[in-house]
Amino acid sequence: MGEVAAEVRGHDADIIVVGGGHAGCEAALACARMGASVLLLTLGWDTVAAMPCNPSIGGPGKAQLVREIDALGGEMARNIDATYLQMRLLNTGKGPAVRSLRAQADKAAYGARMREVLRQERNLSVEVAHVEGVEVGPDGSARGVVTRERGAVRAAAVIIATGTYLGGRIYVGDRSWSSGPQGQPAAEELGRALAALGLRLARFKTGTSPRVRKDSVDVSKMQELRGEVLPFGFSFETRGTRADQELCWLTYTTPRTHEIIRANLGRAPLYTGAIIGRGPRYCPSVETKVVQFPARERHQVFLEPETKDGDVMYLGGLSTSLPADVQEEMVHSVPGLEDAEIVRPGYAIEYDCLVPTELLPSLETKKVPGLFAAGQINGTSGYEEAASQGLIAGINAVLKIRGKEPFVLERSEAYIGVLIDDLVTKGTCEPYRMMTSRAEYRLTLRQDNADLRLTEKGHGLGLVPEERYERFLARRRLVRDEIERLTGTVVPGDAETARRLAAIGTGPLQSETSLGDLLARPEVTYEKLAAIDPGRPVLPQDVVQVVEIELKYAGYIRKQRGQIERARRLESRLLPPQVDYWSIAGLSREAREKLSDIRPRSIGQAARISGVSPADIMALLAYVESGRHRGGDSELGV
């Protein structure tokens, strides 16, 4: 651990990060790499960068987040590339925008490597502590935290990244107890302290699956799921995946499983009313699946190893909070799991989180300047969502104490922009998970071009080191040159070309055509095009991939740019920060309340607030217009 040398006198560090999960790790690393001194406070050293739920990273929407974290100089991508057990590319047949990497992680190795990275980082120290409150100065801004062990610990900014620990309560059947997710104590005092600062809290619920002993499972009755050898990993710095990967297995629930669940709904806290928190719809418990889709004869159960050499398998798809004895019966009704020994039953965890509309797009709280929040405490779910926010909160905490403008990504720039804009604009009524369908411009926000979108920015922030930036520039140059070469190289519409084209399975040309236009034909690939493109340079796979997508789908990419431009017109109409929404005529009461609360930056953002109708937007436009024209001569009143 490096030495703490606070920029500001009288502080223990420039920035304090509370919580060592995925958000806290990225936040602390970003701050330290930008040159600020950081103190990371965690309840336990061993649970830093832990994965309390499924042992995987990536998937649609999430893989794009991880790539963006990497492009901005974050750690998650490199960490999973170093510790994965299996890697697959999902959605290959469904289009370029949604191709998504997904990795099975070795939970133990993942955490250990991340802890090592923290240890190596200069400017960063880690301390085990119970944070019980936030210190607020006379000007109302955060100036540190209060720990059980040391009392006041001072800093110029504080990032809260406490995950599901606030008021955490675990449910297994009719039993429930106060707890954080890893068997650590819940953070009771901190939640109360945040509420006392005027921050609104909501109560959410999430759940996890039972874990079984590997030796007690009969995988011969299951379908094997293999990893893939790919020419890339999550990080743009990774050159590919290895051949020796671990296996996962797929099996299914049976009618008997469903019978057992139905017979025991009276003991399911989700259905007895014991759990009041809102759970995520995209990650339903198996009892919810059985109740809501009674016609389905079976549901998938994935067996995923938690560590490389360990004995524990995670049962993906069987998230549940049924009583332990019912879980046992239920698990045993699944083919291959007849004799499975449950190491740890599944459970539901209910926890307090901040209402995310309490936050600015910088992830600073509106009510307490200098206090930032990131991760699951902001109402999200998922390691990738947490890490993304941690990175952004870290960046903005440093910019804040340096008196600089916040770093905000647009929805058209990054999934991270979509994530944070959704949270701070719309709030969320269930734990928020990223999906590609949340991004209206996803063809522009692909995992293959994340570095082209963001590395320049990461470098500008000081998060991307020079040598890596050089490599990025080289890759960008290759991409640009190859696109230029292909669009500039014209092949004649003669018989010889027609013959070569026929050989790669495509029709003749009417007239001279560029290689770029040829690539737009559905049946032509970059690889096949080699037949009429003998002089092509030898390029890395990841470069070829971007080039191919950019040219192949140029029409759609253009269409999407048009959509982005169209939306930008409203995004660029700014609303003054101090505007009094109660004085603007024509707004509905609900709109006044929502607008006063959220204080959107632009009319575009206002239009995304639920409860703000098109009529309200008309009134806002009229208001902005009237401000612009005020004093001018006006002949037309209407």
Added chain:
Amino acid sequence: MSNACLRGTHFKLVVLRRISGLAGEGRERVCMRGRGIVENDTIAAISTPLGEGGIGIVRISGPDALKIASRLFRDPSGKRRRTLKPWGVRYGIVVDPETGEEIDEALASAMPAPHSFTREDVVEFSCHGGIGPLSRVLDAVLKCGARLAQPGEFTRRAFLSGRIDLAQAEAVIEIVRARTDSARRLALANLRGGLSAAVVSIRDDVVALLAQLEAVVDFPEDDVDEPDHDAITRRARETASKLRGLAARARCGRVYRDGVTVAIVGRPNVGKSSLLNALLGRSKAIVTDVPGTTRDAVEDWTNMHGVPVRLVDTAGLRETDDPVERLGVERTRERLDEADLAIVVIDGSEALSDGDVAVLRSAGTKRGVVALNKSDLPQRVAESDVAPHAAGMPVLRVSAKEGTGIESLEKIIAELAVGRVAGVSEGMVMASARQQEALERAAAALDEVARGVEGETPLDLAAIDIREALFWLDQITGRSASDDVLDRIFSEFCVGK
């Protein structure tokens, strides 16, 4: 009034363009000085058409509506103030608030917010019609502190208060601008949600289509069936054709609002002017007064089966060396070009001349009808003589003098005007040009979906076009798409590990 109303409409259209990003074509500059936009004051206006009607209404809307009304409304004896009861209709006398002079007897109805057209407090005085008493009642209301409403301002308030949606607000404007009763009826149907309802139902189909694609894309490891490409193509095409049907119905509807221009052409002295008079004379009682239209002898508006028709008489068409007459002929050609339809008049009592054929030829590019006039005289032109030159135009015999055949002629003109657009079996809808454009763009986007999926475009790209279609549909009803899609995914597909 109608000019002013036009401006009211433009306010909306201009702002709507800004929202939707539609290109505005050089509309008037809009300055939002109107106090109603930045302040919530009380407005009043005569809200029935001016004229010698039996009843006229003065409407007051805003926070002071009830207070103002109580200051000038007295019991029948004229002595005591008359209090208004919510939802009650009361009979009484309207007096001048300053002099106490009785102005008119009236029925007053009070509609407290938010259950009124504008969602504000509203009072309406139903008085004797006629500009005299109505404007005095209005004056009295204004003296009590109300502001004269700008054209369309009640509607704007209704819209801004969320009482009516975009399509409905535009419908109100259409009603105000309606030239004929059919147009008014269509606009009224739209106000009740005709267009919105039709679009909302189609939009649901589009959301369902998108949800199907998104579910497989976002949950690749779940047991969600791959959507059948043929089914997607079929559904996209079906929905596009529904939208086109709606656009066609709207196009017909627009004819009822905007009307058509019909040029009456023919050789000199074939009876064009008497035909014009016959067509106008028959329907003189329901001719609408359109401001800005010169009421000279050569053109006027009339109503044919509910379609507003602008009839334009033209100078006789013939080859000539006379410079003055040639000027007239050129103008005729121009007018013919500008017109939507043509009536080619031929004197049926004389043999078909080269001049007639020349006229038929110049009108040949237009849709229209051939009228063999002077059917009261012995006929020397057979329909078969005309047909080869008529380019498919229907031919019928009329007598402008006797009035025979005029009714059939009107019917044909109305049918041609409405266009008998294929597939318009359901009722027509009224849509603004903006809405119609949105319908057509949405349909075009869905065609792209079908074309793309047929050409094996990946699903995530097809989704771009589906979202484009939703964008345009949302321009009509004003909603956001993405949350709907997620709701749909979670209600229909079992996803999530």
